[in-house]
Amino acid sequence: MLNIVLFGPPGAGKGTQSQMLIEKFKLIHLSTGDILRNEIKNKTTLGLQAKELMDNGKLIPDDVVINMIKSILEKNVNSTGFIFDGFPRTQEQALSLDQLLKHQNTSISAMVSLKVDDKELIKRLLSRGKDSGRADDQSTEIIANRIEEYNNKTAPLKLYYKNQSKLHEISGLGSIDEITIRLNSVINSL
Numbered sequence: 001m002l003n004i005v006l007f008g009p010p011g012a013g014k015g016t017q018s019q020m021l022i023e024k025f026k027l028i029h030l031s032t033g034d035i036l037r038n039e040i041k042n043k044t045t046l047g048l049q050a051k052e053l054m055d056n057g058k059l060i061p062d063d064v065v066i067n068m069i070k071s072i073l074e075k076n077v078n079s080t081g082f083i084f085d086g087f088p089r090t091q092e093q094a095l096s097l098d099q100l101l102k103h104q105n106t107s108i109s110a111m112v113s114l115k116v117d118d119k120e121l122i123k124r125l126l127s128r129g130k131d132s133g134r135a136d137d138q139s140t141e142i143i144a145n146r147i148e149e150y151n152n153k154t155a156p157l158k159l160y161y162k163n164q165s166k167l168h169e170i171s172g173l174g175s176i177d178e179i180t181i182r183l184n185s186v187i188n189s190l
């Protein structure tokens with residue numbers, strides 16, 4: 001199995017690039033943000049619990065997202081692999097993901113981290129907010145919360161994967177095609 005953690009701050013382009021990669025490498029796209037937004041849309045208990053945290057740019061508790069991932073992995077044991085987009089976001093999530101994959105005799109192949117400066121991130125998120133209406137893309141204050149959560153809790157995961165020689169960092173600046181070419185070349189080199 002090819003299991004890629006597509007990593008980077010909010011607005012780095014993980015969702016956009018995931019779409020390119022799932023087609024080329026026949027992978028399942030697993031975006032915890034998309035799953036949670038779907039739960040909110042369907043007004044499920046989980047969605048109602050998650051909404052306030054998400055709208056304020058705060059992370060959802062680990063056990064909630066880990067259980068979501070667990071049930072999807074269990075339903076797709078025979079797949080070619082996964083793109084994890086927006087997961088893991090904490091050390092606890094990364095440890096659980098390793099365990100869950102181990103149960104299925106597989107592991108993370110690589111983390112590819114997209115590097116984009118804060119100024120560009122804020123610009124991209126505000127512009128996406130106008131197009132999509134996403135609540136957490138609407139104000140610079142909420143965007144700042146999300147970048148802060150990323151810097152404090154999520155960015156340290158680069159070290160977790162670096163210590164396993166799985167970290168690949170690429171620039172997330174430039175056109176969508178340019179970034180896809182960089183990503184493809186990392187994945188093809190695995």
Ligand code: AMP
Nearest residue numbers: 032033054057058059060065086087089
């Ligand atoms: P995203 O679409 O990945 O930017 O995620 C949007 C929001 O969903 C985040 O700001 C969090 O509130 C929540 N979220 C998504 N994935 C996770 C995760 N792995 N752990 C905790 N919260 C998450």
